[in-house]
Amino acid sequence: MKRLLPVIMLLTILPLLTAMGDTPPGKVPRTDRNYAATFVDLGGVKTDCTEVSIDGNTFLDGNRGGGKLAISFDKIRGVLFRMKDGSLLADVTLMDGSLTVITVDKKRKAYGRSQYGVFQIGLPDMKQMIFHPAQGHDKKG
Numbered sequence: 001m002k003r004l005l006p007v008i009m010l011l012t013i014l015p016l017l018t019a020m021g022d023t024p025p026g027k028v029p030r031t032d033r034n035y036a037a038t039f040v041d042l043g044g045v046k047t048d049c050t051e052v053s054i055d056g057n058t059f060l061d062g063n064r065g066g067g068k069l070a071i072s073f074d075k076i077r078g079v080l081f082r083m084k085d086g087s088l089l090a091d092v093t094l095m096d097g098s099l100t101v102i103t104v105d106k107k108r109k110a111y112g113r114s115q116y117g118v119f120q121i122g123l124p125d126m127k128q129m130i131f132h133p134a135q136g137h138d139k140k141g
Contacts, residue, residue, distance in 0.1 A: 049112025
């Protein structure tokens with residue numbers, strides 16, 4: 001019985017540990033700025049959202065070559081996501097029209113508030129993210 005106790009404790013605690021860091025359903029992570037974007041999933045379904053973030057951050061980050069790059073939503077016009085050799089690539093079009101490609105973490109999720117309620121989508125399930133011109137307004141109160 002003494003050998004079974006640690007296994008039982010681990011099985012009891014494991015679901016709690018795996019849920020850490022996730023935003024609960026019905027909640028949009030809080031950010032300092034309010035960005036608006038349209039999410040397009042792999043099936044072509046478009047969802048317009050405000051209060052947009054990626055895991056609560058208002059930037060897209062990933063690997064570029066041997067380094068890491070974080071791009072503020074202020075600088076992004078749109079992002080095309082695509083899988084290549086098991087990696088999730090993000091083709092990022094910047095406001096000045098230039099393009100850069102980064103490899104992003106497949107575990108990341110985008111969040112926003114749609115007219116229907118809270119929206120959440122994993123980056124691998126997204127085809128495109130299009131930012132709207134009225135992005136980046138400071139939140140009041």
